[in-house]
Amino acid sequence: MASRRLAEALRGRLDIREGYDGLEITSTSFVGRVDVGPLRIAIGPKLPAMPLARLLRYAYGLRDVTAVEETRSPTTRHGLHDLLISLLAAEVEELLHRGLARRYIPLSENLESPRGHILIDQMIRQGGVREARLPCRHFERRADWHLNQVLRAGLEVGARLAEDRNLRRRAHQLSSMFGDVERLVSLGADDIDRADRGLTRLTASCGPALTIIRLLHDALGIAFDSGQPPSRTPGFLFDMNVFFQRLLSRFLHDNLAGARIADEPAIRNLFAYAPDANPRQRRAPAPRPDYALFYDKELHGFLDAKYRDVWERSLPAEWLYQLSIYALASPSEVSVLLYASMSAEARDERVEVRQPVTWSNKRPASVVLRPVSLSYLAELLDPDRARSLADERRRLADQLVVPSTRNYDMLAA
Structure with a gap:
């Protein structure tokens, strides 16, 4: 019964159903592992460890303190959580080497x-x-104050979560190096928020470690209501959709030259209740695409980011409806979906939003489905070649926001 309640709580992140051929499990954008009764479900990321670590560092502003080599990283065997814990250990090791903030x-x-x-x-x-x-x-x-207490607690959470034995031992060793810093009985979101708000110019170097601790804490399970006090699922689920949106946001902000984007703007006045037919005085919804594209101060269009590989797995109908609304609200009457892909053959596709009558002469709006190669993006973000790849990064950023289907023959040339 508890396993069934847990499966219901996971719905939307991990769909577990009993089918004719046995148990059917479908994942959305979440990776990690979760235990449902005697069953352990592990979902791995698309990328190998080395490029994934690079993209994580870039998206969340982590310092490149050490290179997590693909041959040494535990993520291929144990999952993304061990990679995050490895990054946390590297960050804290650097802080300890410099001396804990006092x-x-x-x-x-x-x-x-x-x-x-x-x-x-x-x-x-x-x-x-x-x-x-x-x-x-x-x-x-x-050294015994709140910031260091949170850092130590984050390491201890990571040590309990890590499946790689060497990584677990390393986290415990780093925790013991905090000496007289008090151990927190439990680590909550409020503790992390308080430490984050208290960062100053002198303690800003602790910011990346707090970011990883927050990611680990947020992914440590799902609270569900069973009629008793809330409990947490035994597992770790990390939303790659949120990560991918943040990754593209930083990449476009950093590299767009002639344009700029705004994150999650509200499209106001797209919907409105009729003044004479709104007895309950409801407020009309305001859709929020992931990005709005501007040239100077002029709005040009809307873009959305999804981790799902649409080239391999097709486009869900509800996404098309959403993107169609964005296209109709756009001055260019085009919206762009940027999706993560590992396929070398992936190309732009365009869906036309036509009038459902034969006599209309109105030009159809368009939804452009555009792949973003994660492997290529990781190459462009190589910190050792940051200067030499600057022009290529700007070129890719400009190509990603073009509100029309790209000509790949021309791009290859």
Whole structure:
């Protein structure tokens, strides 16, 4: 019964059904692993470890502190979570090498050698000096404060989650190097938010590690309602759709030359309730595409990003309806779907949104389905060739946002 409830809670991320030929499992954009009763389900990413680590670093602004070689990375055997934990370990190892960030902690205590501010009021309340010590308030620079506590807790979460034995041992060793830093009983989203908000110029180097800890925490399971206190699924599910959207957003922001994009803009006034037929005063929905394309200040069109390989797996009808709305709302009457692909044969496709009557002369709107080669993108983001590949990155960014079907013969030339 618990397994069935868990399968229902996973619906939309991982579809588990009993079919005529046995158990049928379908994944959407999530990768990782999850335990449903005695069954362990593992979903691997499309990319090998090395290019995936590079894309993760770029998308989330992680420092390239070490090279995670494909031959050494545990992701091919154990999944994306071990790759993230490996990246976290590399980040924390660098922080420990530099020295943990310390903070002045206020302390009030009786001291034989007074320092700081002598608490005269407290001495008066005690009836004067009764011992060879004076009450003082002073500040001591310590590593035991909230930011370091979250970093240590994140390492310990990673150690519990890691399936690779060497990676688990490495995470435990790094955690022990935090010394007197207090262990948090549990690590919650509020703890990570508080540490993130408290970052300053002096502690900004901890930002990438906090980003990975947040990714691990958010993917550590799905809460579901069973009529009892909420519980978490035993597993790890990482949304590649969110990652892919963020990856493309940063790539386009960094490399578009003559244009710019805005992230998740609301298309207002596309829908509106009739003033004389809205008795409940409802607010009309405002669709939010992933990106809006601008040339100077002029809106040119809308784009969406999906991790699903449409070239190999076709286009879901509900996506086409959504993209058609974006096309009709666009000044160019074209919307573009950027989808992740590993196929070398993938090419642009165009779906025309026609008027369903034969006598209409209105030009059809268009939905362009455009593949984004993850392998090629990872090559262009090689940090060792960042300067030499700058022109190629700009060229690709400009090609991705073109609101028409690309001519691949011309691009190859």
